[in-house]
Amino acid sequence: MGEHARLQDILTHLDQGLEDALARLMRFLEIPSISTDPAHAGDVRTAAEWLAQELRDLGFDTQVHDTPGHPMITARSPRGDARPLLFYGHYDVQPVDPLSLWDRPPFEPAIEDTPQGRVIRARGASDDKGQLMTFVEAFRAWKAVHGALPTDLILLFEGEEESGSPSLRPFLIEHADSLRADLAMICDTARYADGRPAITTQLRGLVGQEVVIHAADRDLHSGSFGGLAANPIMILAQALAALKDDTGRVTLPGFYDGVADLSPELARDWQALNFDAADYLSRVGLSQPIGERGRTALEMVWNQPTAEINGIAGGYAGAGFKTVLPATARAKVSFRLTGTQDPQAVRQAFQDHVRRFVPADCRAEFHDHGAGPASVMDISDPAFGQAKDALTQEWGQEAAYIGGGGSIPIAGDFKELLGMDSMLVGFARDDDRIHSPNEKYDVESFAKGARSWARILSALR
Template sequence: MSSFDSILSRLDDRLDGALDHLKALIAIPSISTDPDYAGACRQAAEWLRQDLEEIGFRASVRETPGHPMVVAHHDGPGPDAPHALFYGHYDVQPVDPLDEWDADPFESEIIERNGRNIVTGRGAADDKGQLMTFVEACRAMIAETGTLPCRVTILFEGEEESGSPSLLPFIEANKDELKADFALVCDTNMWDADTPAISGGLRGLVGEEVTIHAADRDLHSGYYGGAAANPLTVLSRILGDLHDETGRVTIPNFYDGVNETPDAIKASWQKLERSAEGFLKEIGLSEPFGEEGRSIMELTWARPTAEVNGIVGGYTGEGFKTVIPAKATAKVSFRLVHDQDPAAIRKNFRAFVEERLPKDCTAEFHEHGGSPAVQLPYESGLLTKAKQALTEEWGVEAPIIGMGGSIPIVGTFQTELGMDSLLVGFGLADDRIHSPNEKYELKSFHKGMRSWARILTALGQKAGESA
């Protein structure tokens, strides 16, 4: 038996022990948003430090203005080996409403539900089960070979569920220690229960609030109607101009930095059999509303958007009041892809609004954050090696998918540490994260450990080597 086969055998044989470890971590109520659980957050950090030290890492608990970080290092086979930074979080969401849980959220069990074996408890999927798949893979590899195939740094934070206020300052203060060749992030999902996936891209985000001002007060619509500018009408026209008849955004230079998805990637997405009709039927709709000629996967993973998130103006209370409002406000968000520049999008949107203002009207803007998209090159060696490793473990091709939302830490790793991130997780859409009765599939946990062993081995190999 090869050393790699012995690692997989150890992971199989020690599954019950790994589950006991996970249940012990879940039992710690590390709710970061509630000050009453600060002690539990520290307890979870200390638990992870001790566990990592027992494996063979140099581990420490680091103080922050909020909940502590856990940082650990393993030198792997030597200073010339690739260096990975693995990120996860030990804090969890509150459990309210408690009466909707089938059992104690912090007394994890292995039960059968709907014909599937699951691990129950708050944090089972988000993110304790996910991060422990990596820790258990490292445990088995070190036990069998005495080392890891890569140099590995681990960063576990305790404030992800409360906005990560301490994370950026911590990274800025410890750049030299945390800098690696690439990052590994496990806080993502599979495509389905039998198909692993790699998230190759995350859309960025720009938020803008625009207020149109006209008269110096609300006006009687009978007395002034037809003569005075109506900010709601002006705003509605501007917002209506954001898209053309084909669904494309009309802001000048909006598509600068937007690349076409390679045909091979689009072909792999087509194999996933997600139809527009099926995707939209779940929310009571029937046909896509975005750019014409694009698949649902392209529209939600690889194309930018301009969405109106809210409009306020005039009288909105009970009954009816015939006024022309003095001002009207809209909140508009832009999801960005590839190399779009958040600052340029904001600037061009404001110019787009200003150019459409009639005389006597002014626009006031308020920004609500901005972050670039994150896109791992499709030809990246990280993707290629991880894809092959996952395919070997699961017996099906692992697709490279996109994510319509954002994971701020990935952008932080890119901007602050200059690192690309490989996003591989084993959660499922029905894991009920942030909700009562959170769970993690036993299959996800077991094969997740084996998958990380394969991925780390692949990332540590030089050209021409095999496991």
């Protein structure tokens, strides 16, 4: 039997088995695996054991690993001569508060008919149990048709993603030799806003920094000391205002070291997305894009670094009025990074920048809040083009290479610790309400997601 015929048999098997696959997903979604709540530690383990048994039943060599937090699951298919691929997902879910805003109990999943089609309604339906199970159902169908699993697959499913993955990096370091593959597949992403399939090929890094300016040893009366004593809010405001020039560029020395312009291929793909910045902003009550002059909107949210003030506080902000010069002022600032920008160099440049505004009798105090580089995938790897073609065939729309404005730390960890790029392919929608009440996942996303992975596996075997 030719490979094309086998692929068609796999797709048919998936179509015929959709209701059974949905029933399995429902059982998975019933488990309240909330990783942030210690009261649900037992439920997180129950979810891990449920998933591990599903993988064992398919023939994977599966282990549930204890960690200082929640379990990690690893599984391996038989070894062969295919390109080794690592599949990553997470089986833990977000808390459900406020419960009163749910239309149905969040761990009593159901299929609902909506004007947009059938949806799976439950906590974790989209993030990430439904997405993770698109992997598993593709493997199941492959085995049913071929009589064996695809060779050289490594699976890593974690139970702490929604609580910051504290055990993940130590686990990757300890198990690096058994987890290392040629390419990682990550399913915790979405289709593009208009519904077309997409491969996320770059993610911005992040630097978080808190700064506190200390001046006098107490709050001062502005009539007695105003104009004479240093005002830390003014010092801080001047430093923060000077972070950008009037063209929107960040002024920190060396800030743009490592920032690259778009490749022609990505520029073409992004242009074809016809992103409407005014429409996008209108959803949050705005209308005018800002940012660096001469850049497209998608460049600004996917390919350009940022400096943003996330919070600022100091002095008296209660009811009424109090004329004081405060003793301290503080701000929280974040930088989104692209290309090969060095997070520690950016942090140091920001601290040096602030200190230049601080008088000799005042001081600046800094608190670090995490740092990670951007992730940029090498799309010259033929696997990316093969996967893009497979997605195009499945969805009937040309798949796009897109960027991500946020950060997915696991992609950076795979690159740094295991030396491999990641292919981020997910089937969520913008309206899936992840992390919010009434989370859902389209039945179409689940069904065609599994079919998509079957196509990608067939293309890469």
